[in-house]
Amino acid sequence: MSDAPALRLSGRAKIGAAPIFGPLSLRAPAGEWTCLLGPSGVGKSTVLRLFAGLGDGIAFDGEAVAEDGVRLDGRVALMGQSDLLMPWLDATANVTLGARLRGTSPGRDRAREILGRVGLSEHADKRPHALSGGQRQRVALARTLMEDRPVVLLDEPFSALDARSRAQMQDLATELLAGRTVLHVTHDAAEAARLGQTILLMTRAGIASFPPPEASTPRLYDAPGTLAFQGRLLRLLMDTR
Template structure:
């Protein structure tokens, strides 16, 4: 699969995803109430916020995992169900330790009882730089390689909507830069929600950056970025946007002591 013509063969077009009036409780505390956010079609929406604010809960709701919403709706803009059109990637690689790299990447097909597309999986593994490691078990791979395998598995699902929960946060800085670059190129054309607590990652990968703060949490749009990700973090524009974003984080109260 090449970078430009990816996920859209199946559905024609990646849809918008609208979260409207969502309310979620965790025991007695209200995580968020009447929360609305739109994931624009074919764009990467980054959701920034400190740990525990409810970013992952929101992402799991969109993924159809975990508890049901108390109120509110989560719908695709084209009116068709989201179920079956979502791929999910976690902070942990979640590779099955008894399966080879190749078998992990083709897990979805086997769960659905479909024929596993070994050639497609090999080609994706080549894209993420894992050619020749197809038969290795996850245990012999480094953390970065495992997360690249997880990225290949996510892309193998070839879904128009991709939800990523801090996918690179457990990696060292250099590996993370490399994987952001890969993800930015390979996710082109999909509707992506990228939950992160790393402002640099948001500036590198996002078309739009939202910030989640408070309890119950609110979501504010911090900025819209031009040009296609992945952005070069050393370029003037990216550093300017990074400074701008940090200033915004300070003002919004997401980070104490910034931008004052």
């Protein structure tokens, strides 16, 4: 996508009197896939919320912007850490919700196609209560892919999936989000080693960047270079609090 901008955040954040993070400086390159790792509670979801314009309640002293100088409003799709599906809507209606809220054509055929790609053709008419946790997460992924935005923020998008569907969804997301600016929060070193073109580790001390293997993404999960990098990342995470 030619209009996918680089993202930049710098500043410090508090909720009430409690410091969340900062001073912090983070950059996600334009049109690339960036993985953001770091211990629980360090502020990763807060970073995504700030880029998504959902920073109500966060006292943020700094900027979370697109480097092309154009506002991020309307250019971002966020897949949150919880699925946030509407319980009274079936899977298809959840996937088309964004368009219907905006009053544009819901694109049902495209929704069905994406639900098929996430392996849920047979579940398209079910409401969330009738789906498993991993199926709900795939509906939320489908909804995010449906949004077709140049900037995509993914907060632990594959955390509820078994190993096989996780690898399949990673492949699908890599394919469908190629050329977009993706900022992907994950706790999974193997996932970051497969998908990240930039790898950022967020700690209380700030952000550190670790160059991934040169192989193109999605990398083979069992290639020596992927495994070695995964091990290195895991060791870093073990040493981080």
